[in-house]
Amino acid sequence: MxxxxxxxxxxxxxxxxxxxxxxxxxxxxxxxxxxxxxxxxxxxxxxxxxxxxxxxxxxxxxxxxxxxxxxxxxxxxxxxxxxxxxxxxxxxxxxxxxxxxxxxxxxxxxxxxxxxxxxxxxxxxxxxxxxxxxxxxxxxxxxxxxxxxxxxxxxxxxxxxxxxxxxxxxxxxxxxxxxxxxxxxxxxxKLIGEDEAQRVSVQQVSDTTHTTDVGVLDEDEEELRKALALSRQHMEVEDEEADLRRAIQLSMQGSASPISETAGSSHDTSSINTLTAEELRRRRQAYFDRQQLPHSADSHSAGGLKDSGTKPDQ
Structure with a gap:
């Protein structure tokens, strides 16, 4: 041919x-x-x-x-x-x-x-x-x-x-x-116009697929950024509570001087040393309140169940 x-x-x-x-x-x-x-x-x-x-x-x-x-x-x-x-x-x-x-x-x-x-x-x-x-x-x-x-x-x-x-x-x-x-x-x-139209159609499908892939990747990256941000926030909360627990334990022992010896790191020592007595007392009280919340909720739930199961005095 x-x-x-x-x-x-x-x-x-x-x-x-x-x-x-x-x-x-x-x-x-x-x-x-x-x-x-x-x-x-x-x-x-x-x-x-x-x-x-x-x-x-x-x-x-x-x-x-x-x-x-x-x-x-x-x-x-x-x-x-x-x-x-x-x-x-x-x-x-x-x-x-x-x-x-x-x-x-x-x-x-x-x-x-x-x-x-x-x-x-x-x-x-x-x-x-x-x-x-x-x-x-x-x-x-x-x-x-x-x-x-x-x-x-x-x-x-x-x-x-x-x-x-x-x-x-x-x-x-x-x-x-x-x-x-x-x-x-x-x-x-094929006819010349038909062949050209097919090439254009294939190119458009390819461009659409590429755009969709990019959109999916952008969505995945956005979800990943959100997850990392939440993870960092959660880690910061955990670090703060860990520091607070150590400070409360030390204050309950009535000794502030051993802080440098019992602290896990120089970062922990500097963080706790900057707390005033009033702030330490306030954080300790907040910590105790959070520890008692689950217990109170369980008691309230149990009491409710008990009340619902009793009958009025006859």
């Missing part, structure tokens, strides 16, 4: 792509096709002038745009016909009465060019196989012999004009290679 010449769509130059894909090479450029179109325009002008350059028909003709080309890159069937004439090739309308009377099987032809709404493309036999060389495809599309007639009938039903190429096409590498071998196509080519 790599040996098959296949120009892909650029702008509205489908007529150029159609011709070059048919001839299997870069035989025509927009400049050359424009030159043919201008020559045709001049021939038409001269024919119109034969009726008189002062006639209303001639003035109207001069005001109309060219029917053989436009600024977008479109070229008429007359331009294509003249371009093929350089190579001794002619075109015949496929569904014309003259051609249908010949009763030629399409697989015995060499090539077709198709047109619908100013779009041109080629269907050509290379070796013993048929290929759709539409410039809107990402690559050549293999067409089986049994499907060729159905393919052309479907195009006609969709409104395409089909022309048969008559004459000897120039030799090409793909035709030489495919005469001695056949190719298989595992996957049909």
């Amino acid at each position: 790599e040996s098959i010449f296949h120009e892909k769509q650029e702008g509205s130059l489908c007529a150029q792509h159609c011709l070059n894909n048919l001839l299997q090479g870069e035989y025509f450029s927009p400049v050359e096709l424009s030159s043919i179109a201008q020559q045709l325009d001049e021939e038409e002008r001269m024919r119109m002038a034969e009726g008189g350059v002062q006639s209303e028909e001639y003035r109207i003709f001069l005001q109309q745009p060219s029917g053989n080309m436009d600024d977008s890159g479109f070229f008429s069937i007359q331009v294509i016909s003249n371009a093929l004439g350089v190579w001794g090739l002619e075109i015949v309308l496929f569904n014309s009465r003259e051609y249908q009377e010949l009763r030629i099987d399409p697989i015995n032809e060499k090539a077709f060019i198709c047109n619908y709404k100013e779009h041109w493309f080629t269907v050509r036999k290379l070796g013993q196989q048929w290929f759709n060389l539409n410039s809107l495809l990402t690559g050549p599309e293999l067409i089986s012999d049994t499907y060729l007639a159905l393919f052309l009938a479907q195009l006609q039903q969709e409104g395409y004009s089909i022309f048969v190429i008559s004459g000897n096409l120039p030799d090409c590498e793909a035709d030489q290679i495919l005469r001695i071998m056949r190719v298989e196509q595992q996957q049909r080519p």
Whole structure:
């Protein structure tokens, strides 16, 4: 398949792509096709002038745009016909009465060019196989012999004009290679726009997934920061209570001097030495109150249960 010449769509130059894909090479450029179109325009002008350059028909003709080309890159069937004439090739309308009377099987032809709404493309036999060389495809599309007639009938039903190429096409590498071998196509080519849309869709899904992953990571990091903050707060409370318990134990012993000996660290010693007697008394009382809270709660709960289980005196 790599040996098959296949120009892909650029702008509205489908007529150029159609011709070059048919001839299997870069035989025509927009400049050359424009030159043919201008020559045709001049021939038409001269024919119109034969009726008189002062006639209303001639003035109207001069005001109309060219029917053989436009600024977008479109070229008429007359331009294509003249371009093929350089190579001794002619075109015949496929569904014309003259051609249908010949009763030629399409697989015995060499090539077709198709047109619908100013779009041109080629269907050509290379070796013993048929290929759709539409410039809107990402690559050549293999067409089986049994499907060729159905393919052309479907195009006609969709409104395409089909022309048969008559004459000897120039030799090409793909035709030489495919005469001695056949190719298989595992996957049909897509339309260029469809292929691009799929790539964009895949990229959008990838970007969305990445954004979601980042969002999840941000949430996880936020939860971790909260957990660390709570842990540090809990550790600070535990450290403070540990210092307070040691201070209370020392105060209850009635000795402040052994603090430096019983303290676990220099940090503990400095922390406790800075406590005044009043503050130490207040913290000790708060500590005792917290120690008695669970006991009081249990007693109140037990009393409630007991009361609920007694009966009034009879």
